[in-house]
Amino acid sequence: MTTIELQPATKGLHGALQVPGDKSISHRAVIFSSLAEGTSYVYNFLTGEDCLRTVEAFRKLGVRIDQEADKLTIYGRGIKHLTEPAAPIYFGNSGTTARLMSGVLAGLPLFTVAYGDESLAKRPMDRVVVPLEKMGAHIYGRTEATQLPLAFKGRKLSGVTIEMNVKSAQVKSALLLAGMLAEGETKVYERGITRNHTEMLMPQYGITINKNENVITVPGNQQPMASDLHIPGDISSAAFFFVAGLLTQDSELTIKNVGLNPTRDGIITTLQRMGANLAISNQTYVGHEPVGDVTVKSGPLEALTVEGDIIANLIDEIPILALAATQAEGTTVIKDAKELRVKETDRIAAVAQNLIALGANIESTDDGLIIHGPTPLTGAVVHSYGDHRIGMMNAIASLITDSNVTIEDKDCINISYPNFFEHLSRIMK
Ligand SMILES: O=C(O)C1=C[C@@H](OP(=O)(O)O)[C@@H](O)[C@H](O)C1
Numbered sequence: 354m355t356t357i358e359l360q361p362a363t364k365g366l367h368g369a370l371q372v373p374g375d376k377s378i379s380h381r382a383v384i385f386s387s388l389a390e391g392t393s394y395v396y397n398f399l400t401g402e403d404c405l406r407t408v409e410a411f412r413k414l415g416v417r418i419d420q421e422a423d424k425l426t427i428y429g430r431g432i433k434h435l436t437e438p439a440a441p442i443y444f445g446n447s448g449t450t451a452r453l454m455s456g457v458l459a460g461l462p463l464f465t466v467a468y469g470d471e472s473l474a475k476r477p478m479d480r481v482v483v484p485l486e487k488m489g490a491h492i493y494g495r496t497e498a499t500q501l502p503l504a505f506k507g508r509k510l511s512g513v514t515i516e517m518n519v520k521s522a523q524v525k526s527a528l529l530l531a532g533m534l535a536e537g538e539t540k541v542y543e544r545g546i547t548r549n550h551t552e553m554l555m556p557q558y559g560i561t562i563n564k565n566e567n568v569i570t571v572p573g574n575q576q577p578m579a580s581d582l583h584i585p586g587d588i589s590s591a592a593f594f595f596v597a598g599l600l601t602q603d604s605e606l607t608i609k610n611v612g613l614n615p616t617r618d619g620i621i622t623t624l625q626r627m628g629a630n631l632a633i634s635n636q637t638y639v640g641h642e643p644v645g646d647v648t649v650k651s652g653p654l655e656a657l658t659v660e661g662d663i664i665a666n667l668i669d670e671i672p673i674l675a676l677a678a679t680q681a682e683g684t685t686v687i688k689d690a691k692e693l694r695v696k697e698t699d700r701i702a703a704v705a706q707n708l709i710a711l712g713a714n715i716e717s718t719d720d721g722l723i724i725h726g727p728t729p730l731t732g733a734v735v736h737s738y739g740d741h742r743i744g745m746m747n748a749i750a751s752l753i754t755d756s757n758v759t760i761e762d763k764d765c766i767n768i769s770y771p772n773f774f775e776h777l778s779r780i781m782k
């Protein structure tokens with residue numbers, strides 16, 4: 354296990370950073386380009402381990418994908434030319450790969466077996482398997498098909514109407530992908546707003562889709578067409594540096610080219626509600642996605658309650674938001690976030706354990722966290738639990754501790770942010 358010892362910041366953080374490409378959009382770019390007919394170029398692709406799993410999955414299905422730094426060239430030959438892999442496909446740690454690929458594999462006339470690492474093998478897969486079975490999918494697990502490994506006896510599925518019973522962009526996307534490949538029309542009723550990158554990308558790849566409030570309709574038997582795509586910077590990665598700049602005294606940091614999709618920007622509105630000195634400039638579009646530069650300056654924060662619909666909008670940012678709350682005046686309450694219990698690790702428990710080790714006053718609840726602040730943080734040995742977002746939360750905490758923080762299992766950060774430590778040291782100079 355790889356360990357890193359980090360020193361507290363001795364002065365303010367300064368400069369500008371460009372965080373890597375958005376993880377959710379990178380996965381989807383590979384999926385649509387690989388299913389497409391024609392050659393697609395993908396720019397600013399996130400070369401984190403999770404997205405490379407999706408690339409590997411399609412290579413196993415016979416698609417040629419060339420990678421040069423963060424540019425992908427994907428030689429799509431169309432759905433009919435995908436071939437059956439000889440060996441099982443490894444999804445690593447990536448929930449997005451597992452859920453979205455399930456929608457694809459269930460609907461292709463191929464037999465495939467998929468498995469994941471120790472963490473992914475514990476995450477719920479019934480949330481995609483059950484609705485896919487309603488479409489006629491044949492998916493098999495060890496007992497019931499609730500977790501990986503899973504075997505897909507792919508076949509032509511039938512479009513159906515599905516009311517989602519979980520607020521999840523991964524499940525929604527799996528059903529839209531399956532629907533696009535199926536016979537007839539698929540209608541998906543969403544229970545709440547989740548990230549909409551799949552719906553935004555489908556028309557770009559020539560796929561017909563209709564969205565009316567919370568109902569998405571996709572006609573079946575559609576063949577995507579190649580498209581070139583530029584991917585915005587990942588707001589979920591940028592969030593670590595927003596909080597770094599806000600908490601470290603005398604700092605001013607600009608994170609450039611940050612994706613500002615309104616289904617993803619809850620961390621910005623929440624930090625602003627906490628009184629953060631956070632400003633957006635240079636707003637424009639990268640493809641159809643809104644982007645901008647985000648400048649943060651250190652300053653006091655106030656506690657607040659975060660609950661309800663906004664939770665899905667900042668679900669991956671809750672660990673770093675919890676760290677921010679340790680420095681806010683008053684009691685911050687995070688509720689309705691039970692979903693965090695089934696991420697890469699139980700993130701409610703992992704956040705509480707690590708921040709308590711660092712001296713924070715924080716309690717976990719069934720569906721969230723209660724954080725009393727501000728509390729000075731102290732150096733300690735902390736653990737990522739193999740979870741990239743927990744690892745990065747610990748690293749940002751080390752900026753404001755009174756002595757060094759040792760992070761066990763730092764390598765998991767490569768899952769979503771391979772040059773994280775390089776960026777961290779750059780702004781500390
Ligand atoms: O669709 C996506 O790309 C994602 C959706 C979210 O998961 P859920 O759909 O499980 O909420 C998020 O936590 C994950 O990091 C990426």
Ligand SMILES: C=C(OP(=O)(O)O)C(=O)O
Nearest residue numbers: 446447448449669696742
């Ligand atoms: C939950 C995450 O990803 P995934 O579900 O794809 O493993 C994440 O990136 O925080």
